[in-house]
Amino acid sequence: MDMLVDPEWVAERLDEEGVRVVDVREAWEYDGIGHLPGAVSVPFDAFRSADEGEAGMLPGAAAFADLMGEAGVRREDHVVAYDDTHGVFAARLLVTCELYGHPREKLHLLNGDYSAWSREQEVSREAPEVAEANYDAAFVEDGPxxxxxxxxxxxxxxxxxxxxxxxxxxxxxxxxxxxxxxxxxxxxxxxxxxxxxxxxxxxxxxxxxxxxxxxxxxxxxxxxxxxxxxxxxxxxxxxxxxxxxxxxxxxxxxxxxxxxx
Missing domain, CATH: 3.40.250.10 (Rhodanese-like domain)
Known part of the structure; x- marks a missing residue:
């Protein structure tokens, strides 16, 4: 499955079990400007750390597992990430997922961003109710x-x-x-x-x-x-x-x- 998915692909799967759409913008943007229907908020700064992770700005496996689990994401889910900056922040979430063992074939970047989506597709200002999940994260030693x-x-x-x-x-x-x-x-x-x-x-x-x-x-x-x-x-x-x-x-x-x- 391609890491890049178009808005039509995403729109058809917003309510599909096993697909979790993740908004990585700041919380005020998610709440105040709107978001994709059913999307959960995982702000960019929440999965970056200068001194807690295994390398660079990685957040650390335990912290990342907690963060994703609180957002209701499971390792077996298809994760579709987006932002409002051409996908650069969303891509960082996907790479972080991969480095902690999420199957690459289940990681997807919305082609375009929130501004592009909102021109053609429905948006929401209601946060979905999600059940906390068990997200299994472990740093992949032989990854990219x-x-x-x-x-x-x-x-x-x-x-x-x-x-x-x-x-x-x-x-x-x-x-x-x-x-x-x-x-x-x-x-x-x-x-x-x-x-x-x-x-x-x-x-x-x-x-x-x-x-x-x-x-x-x-x-x-x-x-x-x-x-x-x-x-x-x-x-x-x-x-x-x-x-x-x-x-x-x-x-x-x-x-x-x-x-x-």
Whole structure:
């Protein structure tokens, strides 16, 4: 099952058992602006921690299990996440789920965001009644997350490409040696607020040398923006993806070399 799902797919399954729609915007947006019918609120800041998790900004398995369980999410559920920022915050939830053992085939990003949804679909201001669930979370040691030494080894590896998903100014101010720049927003279609067409995405990725034949190592500053790029590449069928959770925050803290332009 594709990680990227369109609004029509979601609309048909809002009341379906085993599908849990998760809104990761701030609580005031969920309550005051409205949300997808039946969606539960799991704000972005609730599943991020600078010092409690296994790496980077991960929240820790126990804390994440409690958070998702309180929202009524089970590990066997299909999770559909959305935000109002082209999916970048929602993608971070999905990657966090995967890193804690949620089956990838049951993780989905709404293609588009709340603004795009609300133009065509029904919205609600009523929070659903959900029963607390038992969410089993355990950090996956052999998942896509990689450490700093693996990233360093990829610098001179002809079979790998390191991808910096930040803005041009950030990239020019300092990036990991050999990295190519691919601002995550370059993958977004402004009109639909979701991803560009598959053909457009593949053309852009090939132009930057980010091809499926290579191992793609993703980083940004705190592993938020790479989450969106990770989901986009999974959607396109990329298999060998490395997710550098520590990103530039850790790289700089450890005194590793940076290239400036």
């Amino acid at each position: 997350l990689v450490g700093i030494d693996v990233v360093a080894a990829a610098i001179d590896d002809p079979d790998a490409v390191i991808v910096d998903t930040r803005e041009e100014g950030e990239f020019d101010a300092g990036h990991i040696p050999s990295a190519v720049r691919l601002d995550w927003l370059e993958l977004v279609d402004e009109a639909s607020r979701g991803l560009k067409s598959d053909d457009e995405l593949r053309a852009l990725l090939e132009e930057r040398g980010v091809v499926p034949e290579k191992r793609v190592v993703l980083y940004c500053n705190t592993a938020r923006r790479i989450s969106h790029t990770y989901v986009a590449l999974r959607h396109l069928g990329y298999e060998d993806l490395a997710f550098y959770e520590g990103s530039l925050t850790e790289w700089e803290r450890e005194g590793r070399d940076l290239v400036t332009e």
